[in-house]
Amino acid sequence: MNAPEPADMKDKVVLVTGASRGIGAAIARRFARAGAHLALNHRDGKGRSARMADELCREAEAGGGRAVAILADISKKDAVKTMFAQVEAEFGRLDVLVLNAARAPFKPWEKLLERDLRLLVETNFLGNVFCLQEALPLLSRRGGAVVFISSLGSRFYIPEYSLGPMKAAMEAAVRHWAESFDERGVSVNAVCAGPVKTDSYKMLRMIQPELADLPERYFVTPEEVAESVYFLAGAGAASIRGQTLVVDRGLSNQTGRPPGK
Amino acid sequence: MSQNLVSDDTILEEVKKAIAHTTGIDEETIEPDSSLVDDLGVLSLDFLDVNFRLEQVFGIKMARNFVLEHVEEMFGEGVAIDEESEVTETGVEVLKLRLNEAAADLEPGIPVDELPALVTPKTLAGAVRDVLDCLPEKSPAGADWKAEDGTRIVCAQTNEPAALPSGDDVVQNWLNRVQEERGLFSS
Numbered sequence: 001m002n003a004p005e006p007a008d009m010k011d012k013v014v015l016v017t018g019a020s021r022g023i024g025a026a027i028a029r030r031f032a033r034a035g036a037h038l039a040l041n042h043r044d045g046k047g048r049s050a051r052m053a054d055e056l057c058r059e060a061e062a063g064g065g066r067a068v069a070i071l072a073d074i075s076k077k078d079a080v081k082t083m084f085a086q087v088e089a090e091f092g093r094l095d096v097l098v099l100n101a102a103r104a105p106f107k108p109w110e111k112l113l114e115r116d117l118r119l120l121v122e123t124n125f126l127g128n129v130f131c132l133q134e135a136l137p138l139l140s141r142r143g144g145a146v147v148f149i150s151s152l153g154s155r156f157y158i159p160e161y162s163l164g165p166m167k168a169a170m171e172a173a174v175r176h177w178a179e180s181f182d183e184r185g186v187s188v189n190a191v192c193a194g195p196v197k198t199d200s201y202k203m204l205r206m207i208q209p210e211l212a213d214l215p216e217r218y219f220v221t222p223e224e225v226a227e228s229v230y231f232l233a234g235a236g237a238a239s240i241r242g243q244t245l246v247v248d249r250g251l252s253n254q255t256g257r258p259p260g261k
Numbered sequence: 262m263s264q265n266l267v268s269d270d271t272i273l274e275e276v277k278k279a280i281a282h283t284t285g286i287d288e289e290t291i292e293p294d295s296s297l298v299d300d301l302g303v304l305s306l307d308f309l310d311v312n313f314r315l316e317q318v319f320g321i322k323m324a325r326n327f328v329l330e331h332v333e334e335m336f337g338e339g340v341a342i343d344e345e346s347e348v349t350e351t352g353v354e355v356l357k358l359r360l361n362e363a364a365a366d367l368e369p370g371i372p373v374d375e376l377p378a379l380v381t382p383k384t385l386a387g388a389v390r391d392v393l394d395c396l397p398e399k400s401p402a403g404a405d406w407k408a409e410d411g412t413r414i415v416c417a418q419t420n421e422p423a424a425l426p427s428g429d430d431v432v433q434n435w436l437n438r439v440q441e442e443r444g445l446f447s448s
Contacts, residue, residue: 049304106325113330113338115346202309206316206325 008235009034011065013091015083017041017074017131018101020053022198023149026222027098028067030230032060038067039087039094041101045071066091074101074127075119084134094138096233099128099170100149104163106203112162124166125173132177136186143185145233148174149225150192150244151200152252160207163200167192171244178242189232189240194220194248218251266408267319267393272386275412279314280382283307291382294363298378305377311385320413321392324428327376328359331432336446346373351445358439359432360384391431396423 014031018024019040028038038060042053053069060067068090072083087094103123105116112120132146139146153164154171171190178188195201195211197219205211228247231237246252273293281288284303297303303311312323326334329352332341341352347370348356356364356379363379393414400406400416400423407417414423426434440446 044304051302111334113333115333115338115342199306199309202306202313203325206309206313206322 009036009096009230009233011035011037012095013037013039013087013093014096014098014233015039015041015087015094015135016098016100017127018043020044020049020056020069023193023196023222023225024098024100025052025056026226027100027149027229028056028060030223030226031096031233032063032065032067034230035064036096037065037091039083039090040067040069041072041074041083042069043071043073043101043103073123074131075103075122077130080127080130080134084131084138088138093141094135095142095144097131097135097139097144097146098149098229098233099131099146101127102149102163102166102200104161104166104200106160106207107162108160109162116162120162120166124163125169128170128173136181136184139186140181140184144187145237146174146177146181146186146188147229147232148188148190149229150190152192152194152246152248154192154244156252156255158204158208161204174244175242182241187232187237187241189237189242190244191225191228191232192244192246192248193225194218194246194251196220196222196225198222218249220247220249264396264398264406266396266406266414267412269386269390271411272319272389272393273382275315275318276311276382276385276389279311279318282314283310293383293386294381296378297380297382297385308377308380315385315389318412319389319393320422321389321425322427322429323388323392324432326429326432328355328432328436329373329376331429331436332446335433335436336440340446342373347371348373348376354445355436355439359435388428388431391435392425392428395426395431 009031014036016024016028019028020042028040032038040053040056042049057067057069070083070086072079074080104120148170150167150171153161154167158164174188174190225247228245277288277291280291286301295301316323329341332355341349343349350369353367353369356367360379363381363384402416402418404416404418406414409415
């Protein structure tokens, strides 16, 4: 499908957390293609991750916008403050915040150490709240959009996937935020992605070997998730507030009966 | 014991192949003592791919948790890693016992985030070896074992794959032995 590219993202400034790979990178590419300027957050300053963020910046700039990679661990409030100060210094505005970064220990609940639990909450809940708080003054200037990336773990049991309850908490926060910030012209929504073959999948397939039996048609691509994020951030979704759009090729509709071949 | 059905050379070759496959690095350039992170530029997340491939090749379960995480789970949080996420003296002692020369220069206080740099093809091969070494003398059918395709150990009679403990079980058993012998965690 080659629909004409709407101009509503041209020269908009988009910050994507956890942008160096996987879904985050696909989202960055989607906005870059529409001529947006990008702030690409990543956490790992060493080796291939930093290189991938830099490469993505160069690739994104081919779309006509500017792009900068910003190193910050979103679980640290000070680092988040610095990141948004950098965005303001670099671009002078922010139109879209995509909360994609996530980090989780994959262990059974009874084996999670206090450190694991703090990491879980500090990155996947507090980190997103820190980002929202710092982004709000910028987003409120002209109105903007926040899109959170959730997963099916928010509503279904996935073994050793302690991230699931964090995603559920965030989907609830999305509803709260949508109401809280509507008056400022800031929309807040989420995309709940089905299984995507990214890094999480690498761990999940080791925990759940039966994932290998899931028919290929149920796997969502990072680009498909990115397309929905792009929609929710744009003018076409202007009347959607506090919703979580499930993008799972119908997998969750199959609950209660075994998936067909 | 693994009865040397799978040779050390085969294991190391497969480890190199897994790294090359995951990262696109030329297999020939991978040395047994190369640091996956520092020398080969492998992301710690790529370790999952390397381990997954090794699991497929050898029909085993690699450890999902690092040895110090097991220490903390078994003997209490703070024993191996302190509140600053740095390795304690006990943690360093465990790493030296577990990784031998790969951990020889370690000092207490090293950030946990830097530990993946200790992983080398040799340490990964050692982890595979440790699991294969848990092979019982005979299969449940009372028969000998054989190595299918040179890497997967199966019953010579029934072709049933050998039921080997997971890498995590192997590490926990090892830690229990260390505790019995040295009382490292008894304070």
